[in-house]
Amino acid sequence: MALTREQMAMRVAQELRGGFYVNLGIGIPTLVANYVPQGMDVMLQSENGLLGMGAYPTEQKVDADMINAGKETVTARTGAAIFSSAESFAMIRGGHVDLTVLGAFEVDQQGNLASWMIPGKLIKGMGGAMDLVAGAKNIICTMTHANKQGESKLLQHCSLPLTGVNCINKIVTDLALLEVKGGAFHLLERAPGVSVAEIQAKTAGILICPDDVPEMVFS
Amino acid sequence: MAGFDKVVVSYEEAMTGLCDGMTVIAGGFGLCGIPEGLISQIRHMGTKDLTVVSNNCGVDGFGLGILLEDNQIRKMVASYVGENALFEQQLLSGGLEVELTPQGTLAEKMRAGGAGIPAFYTATGVGTPVAEGKEVKTFGNREYILEPSITGDFAIVKAWKADRFGNCIYRHTAMNFNPMAATAGKITVVEVEEIVEPGEIEPSQIHTPGIYIDRVILGQFEKRIEKRTVKEQA
Numbered sequence: 001m002a003l004t005r006e007q008m009a010m011r012v013a014q015e016l017r018g019g020f021y022v023n024l025g026i027g028i029p030t031l032v033a034n035y036v037p038q039g040m041d042v043m044l045q046s047e048n049g050l051l052g053m054g055a056y057p058t059e060q061k062v063d064a065d066m067i068n069a070g071k072e073t074v075t076a077r078t079g080a081a082i083f084s085s086a087e088s089f090a091m092i093r094g095g096h097v098d099l100t101v102l103g104a105f106e107v108d109q110q111g112n113l114a115s116w117m118i119p120g121k122l123i124k125g126m127g128g129a130m131d132l133v134a135g136a137k138n139i140i141c142t143m144t145h146a147n148k149q150g151e152s153k154l155l156q157h158c159s160l161p162l163t164g165v166n167c168i169n170k171i172v173t174d175l176a177l178l179e180v181k182g183g184a185f186h187l188l189e190r191a192p193g194v195s196v197a198e199i200q201a202k203t204a205g206i207l208i209c210p211d212d213v214p215e216m217v218f219s
Numbered sequence: 220m221a222g223f224d225k226v227v228v229s230y231e232e233a234m235t236g237l238c239d240g241m242t243v244i245a246g247g248f249g250l251c252g253i254p255e256g257l258i259s260q261i262r263h264m265g266t267k268d269l270t271v272v273s274n275n276c277g278v279d280g281f282g283l284g285i286l287l288e289d290n291q292i293r294k295m296v297a298s299y300v301g302e303n304a305l306f307e308q309q310l311l312s313g314g315l316e317v318e319l320t321p322q323g324t325l326a327e328k329m330r331a332g333g334a335g336i337p338a339f340y341t342a343t344g345v346g347t348p349v350a351e352g353k354e355v356k357t358f359g360n361r362e363y364i365l366e367p368s369i370t371g372d373f374a375i376v377k378a379w380k381a382d383r384f385g386n387c388i389y390r391h392t393a394m395n396f397n398p399m400a401a402t403a404g405k406i407t408v409v410e411v412e413e414i415v416e417p418g419e420i421e422p423s424q425i426h427t428p429g430i431y432i433d434r435v436i437l438g439q440f441e442k443r444i445e446k447r448t449v450k451e452q453a
Contacts, residue, residue, distance in 0.1 A: 047322065048248045048395050056450040064251065064442035065379075065393040071249040072448040082391055084398045084426075085248070085274070086330040089323030093343065117348070122311075123319065124301030130349065131323030134342040165346035 002174040003191045003216075008142050010035045011172050011189075011216055012101055015140060016042050023047065023092070023132055025102035026070050028142040032101055043079075045097055047128040049088045052080025069128065089128070093135040100136035102129060104143045104168075106158045109205035111168040111180040113141065114160035126163065133164030145173035145202045152204035154178070154185055175199050177216065184208050189216045223384045225435045226414060230260040233408050233436045237266050237373055240293075244329060244371035245273040245283060246400040249302070249445045252393030253282050254377040254410040256438040261375075262286055272296040272369055274325060274396055276306050281443055290314060296369070298322040302445070321349060324366055326399055331368035333402025333431070338367045374404025377438075378427065381411045382418070385432030386425045394426065401427045410438035 003011065009031035016022065016036060023045045024030050036042055044053040046068040053068055054077035061075065068074045076082065091097060106114040113133055116126040133139055146152050154171070171178045176199050177189040184206040190199060192215045200207055227233050234257060237243070243261070247253035258277075261269075262285050271292050277284030286292050287305045294316040300306050309315035320328070321343045331339050340363035344350050354365040376397045379390035387409055389397055401407050409427075414437050 046392075048251075049392050056448045058452055059449050062444070062447060062449060063391065064444050065391040067249065067251045067392050067445075069248075071251070071445040073444060073446065074448070076391075082394060084394050085322070085326035085396045086399050089326050093323055093341065112346070122307055125297060125299035125319045126321055126349075127299040128322035130321040130347060131343045134345070135323075162347045 001191065001193045006031060007218065008172050008174060010218055011177060012140055012142060013037065015099070015170070016040060018042070020098040021045055021051065021096065022099045022101070023097050023136070025100070025129070027103045029101035029103060030070070045088075045091070046074070047088050047092065047132070049083050049085055050074070050076060050080065051083070051091075052077045054080070089131050092128070092131050095135055095137055097136050099138045099140065100132045101140045101142060102132065104141045104153070105160055106153050106155055107141055107143070107168050107171055107180070108155045108158045109180065109184050111166045112158050113163045113168050114158040115163045117161045119161065129163050133167040139168055140170045140172060141168045142172045145175040145199070150202070152202050154203045154205050156205045175202065187213050189214055191216055223429065225385045225429070225432055226383050227434045227436050230256055230263075230436065233257060233410070233434050234260045234264060234373070236406060237261065237264060239266055240268045241266070241372035242270040242272065244369065244374040244400045244403050245271060246376045246395065246397030247282070248274050248392070248395035250277065250282050250443050252377050252389065252395050252397055253277070254375045254408070254438070255282070255440050256436070257375040257408055257410050258283060258285065261291065262289070265289065265291070267291055268293045270294040270296065272325075272329070272371060274298050274322060276300050276303055278302045278445065279305050287315075294318065296320055296325070298325050326396060328366060328369040329396065329399035329403045332370040333399060336368055338365050340365055369403060371404045372406065374400045374407040376401045376407060376409040378409050378411045380413045380415055380420065381409055381432070381435045382415050382420055382429070383435065384417050385409065385429030385435055386417070386420055387411070387427040387432065388420055388424060389426050398427050401431045406433045407431055408434040408436065410436050412438065412440065
């Protein structure tokens with residue numbers, strides 16, 4: 001069975017480590033915050049200038065001056081810091097953020113990412129995505145393995161305009177966990193009940209599969 | 220009070236000197252931390268052919284979005300403009316030009332502009348459409364593109380409190396682009412929730428020193444919320 005959005009977020013959350021500063025993009029990446037392993041402390045960075053993003057506020061605590069990068073009202077957790085956009089992107093571009101999780105339209109076997117622009121459709125802008133992928137040490141991309149027409153989103157070469165080059169290390173799709181290195185996708189884990197053959201059929205780029213590909217384990 | 224007193228009492232005075240064709244840098248992220256009254260004053264003045272530099276362009280009917288209603292903006296420099304139907308319409312009809320700029324590059328362009336740095340190299344955007352036509356240079360084993368900085372004829376800024384000398388502090392994430400915008404205007408106007416006497420803000424707590432500020436005006440703010448997200452009561 002292909003993973004649900006929540007299960008994809010759960011699998012990404014297994015990559016978190018205590019003490020990580022983490023930036024989560026909009027969509028499935030945002031859900032990762034719900035699955036931080038118990039007893040582990042991570043600090044969420046929101047690029048509008050908040051390190052230590054907390055939960056949504058109660059109705060009484062809603063404050064128009066307290067938002068995240070998705071423009072949602074949020075709170076600051078104990079130990080949070082608030083700063084300007086330049087400071088925020090200094091920590092992003094300077095490589096101080098340990099992990100970035102973001103969505104994508106396409107990833108290719110060189111680790112190139114396309115996530116912001118579909119020619120012919122309205123272009124809304126890249127926001128902070130280009131800065132995040134140029135600066136983070138470790139980037140995980142979450143997306144469905146194939147589009148609604150069944151066409152692979154893991155390609156030899158991205159067909160859409162890029163967000164960043166050679167930047168993606170790991171990909172969590174609804175079918176698999178993959179690593180990108182040496183100009184190829186490496187299959188690390190498959191979703192429970194999904195065959196290697198199905199993953200191969202839906203991967204257009206070079207895919208390297210070990211003899212035994214373990215299934216993902218969810219506790 | 221003579222000398223350093225920068226307080227003005229009317230929005231007319233606050234935006235005096237703004238002319239057609241000028242560049243205006245505006246602080247704010249979405250609708251958070253925007254100089255609402257100064258934007259309304261530009262609308263009221265009817266100034267045309269403006270280049271506006273801001274992370275976003277407001278929403279329909281609020282924030283910078285109201286400057287689209289009479290086609291006052293000729294060019295928008297922003298990182299994300301997805302919240303605004305009128306913007307989309309003017310973009311598609313060719314009446315509006317947009318220069319999409321990565322958010323961190325935009326913040327740094329303002330910071331550098333205000334600090335007298337004409338351009339800087341960054342890895343952000345290398346190999347993407349943003350790099351087209353820009354100088355590429357290799358440092359170490361990595362490529363970087365040269366990004367020119369930005370200054371404006373005017374900068375419009377929203378702070379929480381300022382003293383009469385223009386020393387400002389911001390509240391929570393309403394800080395965002397405001398400190399950089401404040402440094403990058405030939406004339407910088409700050410609209411605040413409260414004006415205090417010099418000395419009332421602890422000097423080491425000041426976010427933007429008054430040297431960057433030309434005019435201070437006491438504003439009234441609606442503080443509209445773009446996405447009101449709440450959790451259930453425990």
